[in-house]
Amino acid sequence: MTTVKICGISDAAGFDAAAAAGAEMVGFVFYPPSPRAVTPEGAAALSARMEDGPLRVGLFVDPTDEEIAAALAAVPLGLIQLHGAESPERCAEIRARFGLPVMKALGIGDAADFAALEAYAPVVDRFLLDAKPPAGASLPGGNAAAFDWGLTAGRVIPRPWLLAGGLTPETVARAIRQSGAAGVDVSSGVERARGVKDPGRIGAFVRAARDAAQAG
Numbered sequence: 001m002t003t004v005k006i007c008g009i010s011d012a013a014g015f016d017a018a019a020a021a022g023a024e025m026v027g028f029v030f031y032p033p034s035p036r037a038v039t040p041e042g043a044a045a046l047s048a049r050m051e052d053g054p055l056r057v058g059l060f061v062d063p064t065d066e067e068i069a070a071a072l073a074a075v076p077l078g079l080i081q082l083h084g085a086e087s088p089e090r091c092a093e094i095r096a097r098f099g100l101p102v103m104k105a106l107g108i109g110d111a112a113d114f115a116a117l118e119a120y121a122p123v124v125d126r127f128l129l130d131a132k133p134p135a136g137a138s139l140p141g142g143n144a145a146a147f148d149w150g151l152t153a154g155r156v157i158p159r160p161w162l163l164a165g166g167l168t169p170e171t172v173a174r175a176i177r178q179s180g181a182a183g184v185d186v187s188s189g190v191e192r193a194r195g196v197k198d199p200g201r202i203g204a205f206v207r208a209a210r211d212a213a214q215a216g
């Protein structure tokens with residue numbers, strides 16, 4: 001089954017829609033410059049809406065230990081997503097210090113970018129393969145930008161991985177077919193305005209990803 005992560009959850013309607021649709025993961029953005037940013041207290045209130053449900057993923061960009069600790073003190077995170085310029089050494093340090101699995105986001109523009117995966121593979125649990133930020137973008141992710149999905153087709157990725165970048169309910173099935181991804185992650189594509197999730201589009205995205213996986 002395709003793993004689906006809905007990222008940038010910042011309100012109850014978005015959280016409830018992701019859980020009701022059966023998304024495996026929801027992402028809380030602990031990065032203040034993002035329009036989807038939540039405080040640890042805000043994420044805790046959303047997470048408390050349901051005892052079980054999706055795995056709570058904390059998204060950080062070049063975080064300090066204190067920032068991660070503050071989020072973890074409030075929210076039962078099951079996965080730490082690192083979406084900045086964290087080195088393999090820093091990923092290993094965070095993974096060991098907090099005792100949680102780490103998903104490293106890497107930007108893909110062409111085939112040469114896959115070389116970076118080798119150094120990270122021993123120290124992370126998952127990869128998130130995203131587009132590189134477009135010129136002038138103020139965020140390192142969440143820019144609705146896609147990369148060439150054919151670049152991952154038939155390629156051995158040394159850890160489980162999610163495809164991200166510019167996915168939408170309308171394109172996710174094609175993205176899964178072309179990339180061979182077993183998991184997908186979306187933020188902008190399920191919003192009705194920048195930073196505002198659309199419950200209907202969240203449901204449509206999860207259904208489209210499921211249908212694509214069943215169609216094989």
Ligand SMILES: O=C(O)c1ccccc1N[C@@H]1O[C@H](COP(=O)(O)O)[C@@H](O)[C@H]1O
Nearest residue numbers: 007034141142143144165166186187188
């Ligand atoms: O979503 C954000 O605001 C964000 C901010 C900083 C780093 C990463 C961010 N989002 C991640 O980027 C992917 C792709 O986003 P999109 O679907 O293209 O908008 C998203 O799934 C998050 O993991």
